[in-house]
Amino acid sequence: xxxxxxxxxxxxxxxxxxxxxxxxxxxxxxxxxxxxxxxxxxxxxxxxxxxxxxxxxxxxxxxxxxxxxxxxxxxxxxxxxxxxxxxxxxxxxxxxxxxxxxxxxxxxxxxxxxxxxxxxxxxxxxxxxxxxxxxxxxxxxxxxxxxxxxxxxxxxxxxxxxxxxxxxxxxxxxxxxxxxxxxxxxxxxxxxxxxxxxxxxxxxxxxxxxxxxxxxxxxxxxxxxxxxxxxxxxxxxxxxxxxxxxxxxxxxxxxxxxxxxxxxxxxxxxxxxxxxxxxxxxxxxxxxxxxxxxxxxxxxxxxxxxxxxxxxxxxxxxxxxxxxxxxxxxxxxxxxxxxxxxxxxxxxxxxxxxxxxxxxxxxxxxxxxxxxxxxxxxxxxxxxxxxxxxxxxxxxxxxxxxxxxxxxxxxxxxxx
Numbered sequence: 366x367x368x369x370x371x372x373x374x375x376x377x378x379x380x381x382x383x384x385x386x387x388x389x390x391x392x393x394x395x396x397x398x399x400x401x402x403x404x405x406x407x408x409x410x411x412x413x414x415x416x417x418x419x420x421x422x423x424x425x426x427x428x429x430x431x432x433x434x435x436x437x438x439x440x441x442x443x444x445x446x447x448x449x450x451x452x453x454x455x456x457x458x459x460x461x462x463x464x465x466x467x468x469x470x471x472x473x474x475x476x477x478x479x480x481x482x483x484x485x486x487x488x489x490x491x492x493x494x495x496x497x498x499x500x501x502x503x504x505x506x507x508x509x510x511x512x513x514x515x516x517x518x519x520x521x522x523x524x525x526x527x528x529x530x531x532x533x534x535x536x537x538x539x540x541x542x543x544x545x546x547x548x549x550x551x552x553x554x555x556x557x558x559x560x561x562x563x564x565x566x567x568x569x570x571x572x573x574x575x576x577x578x579x580x581x582x583x584x585x586x587x588x589x590x591x592x593x594x595x596x597x598x599x600x601x602x603x604x605x606x607x608x609x610x611x612x613x614x615x616x617x618x619x620x621x622x623x624x625x626x627x628x629x630x631x632x633x634x635x636x637x638x639x640x641x642x643x644x645x646x647x648x649x650x651x652x653x654x655x656x657x658x659x660x661x662x663x664x665x666x667x668x669x670x671x672x673x674x675x676x677x678x679x680x681x682x683x684x685x686x687x688x689x690x691x692x693x694x695x696x697x698x699x700x701x702x703x704x705x706x707x708x709x710x711x712x713x714x715x716x717x718x719x720x721x722x723x724x725x726x727x728x729x730x731x732x733x734x735x736x737x738x739x740x741x742x743x744x745x746x747x748x749x750x751x752x753x754x755x756x757x758x759x760x761x762x763x764x765x766x767x768x769x770x771x772x773x774x775x776x777x778x779x780x781x
Contacts, residue, residue, distance in 0.1 A: 438465065449609050451616040451632075452494035455689035463491045467524070471495065471502050474532055476525040477511070483522055485510050492524075493688045497617040500602040500609075503542075503585035504528055504535045538587055545590045550610055559635040560699045562611045563642065564672060566604055570644045571667050574600060576651035597645040601629040604644050608633060615642075616692075620685040628683065633673065638696035641679040643671035669733060670774050672701040681773060707734035712744035714754065721758035724781055733778040742775040755779060 438446070446465060447453050453464055463480060470478035480488070488510055496502065507527035513520045530538065553565050573593055577583075580594035588595035589603035601617055608615040608631075616632035618641075630643040645651050647668045671679070676694045685691060702708035707720055717734070724732045736742035749755040755766055759781065767780040 449614055450498035451614075452497045452689050456491065456494060460487070460491050460494075463488065464495055467492055467495045468499065470524070471499075471505055471526050474504075474526065474528055474535070477523050478525065480522050480524060482519060488522070488524065490688050497619075497688065500586050500606040500617070501539075503538070503582075503587055503602070504530045506584065538591065542586060542590045546607060546610055549607065553611065559613050559633075560673070560704055562613050563608065563633050563635060563699075564701070566607045566611065566613075567642065567644055567647060567672050568667055570600060570604055570607070571648045574603070574644075574648065576600075576645065576648055597627075597651075598629040600645045600648070601631050604631050604642065618685060618687060618691065620683055620687070622684070623682050630671075630683070632691065632694065635673065635699040638698060639692045639694045640673035640675065640696070640699055641671070641683075641694055642673060643679070643683070647671045666730070669701040669705075670735070670771065670776055673699045673704075675700070678774065702735040707732075708737065709734060709741050709745060710737040712741055712748060714748060717745070717749070718758050721779075721781075725760060729781065731778050731780045733776065736775040736777075739775065742772070742777075745777060746770065749777065749779075 443461075446461075446468075453461060456464060459481070463483060466478065466480050469475075492508055496505065505526045506529050509525040509527065511523040511525070513522070528535075549569060553562060557565070570589065574589050575594050576596065577594040578596060580588050580596060580599070581592055582588040582599070583594075583596045584598045584602075586599065586602045586606050588599040595603070598619075605615045605617050614634035616639075617629065618632055619627070619629050622628045628645070630641060630645065632639050633642050634640075647670070649666055649668065674694070675697060679694070697703050697708075700708065706716075709716065720732050720734060723729075734745075736745055750768065750770075755768075756764070759766060759779075769778040770776070
């Protein structure tokens with residue numbers, strides 16, 4: 366006689382982001398009640414795409430789970446699996462096996478996928494790692510974790526992805542995204558190194574995405590590539606996807622900002638060193654609608670303060686909450702201001718004059734630079750603003766200037 370005890374944990378993992386939400390308690394109770402009512406009728410579809418598994422004998426489920434525990438990937442296939450997949454590289458061998466099974470199942474839009482016997486928290490961690498590494502899996506927003514038991518004995522585990530589109534819609538959106546991304550990358554300046562590619566992606570996303578709370582598909586790349594409206598997770602996933610295609614090693618990062626709001630951004634590896642990349646905070650449309658980020662005055666369209674920054678700068682406002690340990694970001698070599706010659710270790714007014722002249726020559730809308738410490742910042746601000754020396758460098762005679770200051774990040778910007 367078959368006896369099935371299927372424990373379904375609905376939406377125990379929801380992708381992080383600025384605008385994600387959970388069902389309220391009443392909804393969860395109703396869903397649980399529906400699950401009990403329909404076990405006798407086999408598989409009843411329930412909210413958020415989570416589906417009860419096909420009924421199985423406990424022994425059969427156990428056999429399938431044991432079969433799933435055999436990792437038959439070649440060394441070359443395992444190496445390919447780890448390419449540009451940072452979270453995968455931080456897992457144990459057992460977790461990597463589970464990672465591969467989850468990834469294969471999600472790619473195939475599979476339901477009721479047998480997995481090795483595991484605790485649900487371990488599954489949740491590995492599932493999150495899969496989603497962190499693979500922005501192209503835009504059609505999944507959670508999972509169902511299933512336990513098979515015989516009596517009081519656990520005989521096997523399985524999972525089902527929570528798919529927000531059907532296969533036809535997934536194929537259509539994938540095709541449209543790939544076409545869009547092909548055009549974006551085709552416009553990338555040829556011959557640039559990793560820094561130039563990162564800068565291009567940063568500028569492109571900010572210029573072509575509007576921060577909109579409640580935007581459609583805002584937890585995945587569809588919001589950016591198909592709609593041009595997103596929140597932090599959409600920005601970060603899109604940056605990751607583009608940079609992976611541009612052969613730049615990229616890591617998805619989740620955490621919080623100083624306001625307590627959930628947030629997402631990226632790490633990028635440039636010439637062997639890691640840096641933070643926050644395209645959301647680099648977008649003026651976010652700063653205007655979001656929390657105070659320390660700026661006073663007019664905002665630049667693209668805020669370069671969050672392009673390739675080290676821990677000691679970003680962690681003033683951000684807190685990391687990651688499933689795996691992240692590498693240290695302790696270099697300034699590829700920081701935007703350093704690479705663009707706009708990083709001041711002393712109050713050098715001749716260097717400042719050169720930046721203004723370069724901006725006019727390039728028809729740039731504004732000049733922005735960063736100071737190494739508070740003393741340099743105070744001196745530069747005194748010279749340029751309080752003593753009004755900035756007018757020496759402006760090609761204007763109306764006696765006015767628009768500028769922005771950020772005392773937290775020690776940055777100054779002037780409009781030409």
